[in-house]
Amino acid sequence: MEKALDIAKIEAEISKLVAESLKLHAEGLKLHAEDMKLHAEVAKMTRERTWYPFVVITAGLTSTFAAGAVIAKLIWP
Known part of the structure; x- marks a missing residue:
């Protein structure tokens, strides 16, 4: 009986440990x-800081030359 x-x-x-593990896993997925x-x-933001100004400058130069x-x-x- 005691056993x-x-x-x-x-x-x-x-x-309890499995439930806690599943809870932590779900939290990890949210963080991911x-x-x-x-x-x-x-x-x-990187594209906006580097690529977009280059495109604007190139378009401006092209229209200026045209x-x-x-x-x-x-x-x-």
Whole structure:
């Protein structure tokens, strides 16, 4: 009888530990998802800081040269 009580206590303790483990696992998954969102945000900010200004400058230079070519063609036919 005493052995059965010990087994029941052990099983209850194992059940508690499994439940706690599942809870921690779920929390870890939430933290991982948040980390992935932050990583995506950092990547977006990096693109905005480096790539987008380059595109704007390139577009500005291209339009300036195109406008210059049009003006030159009008001035020197």
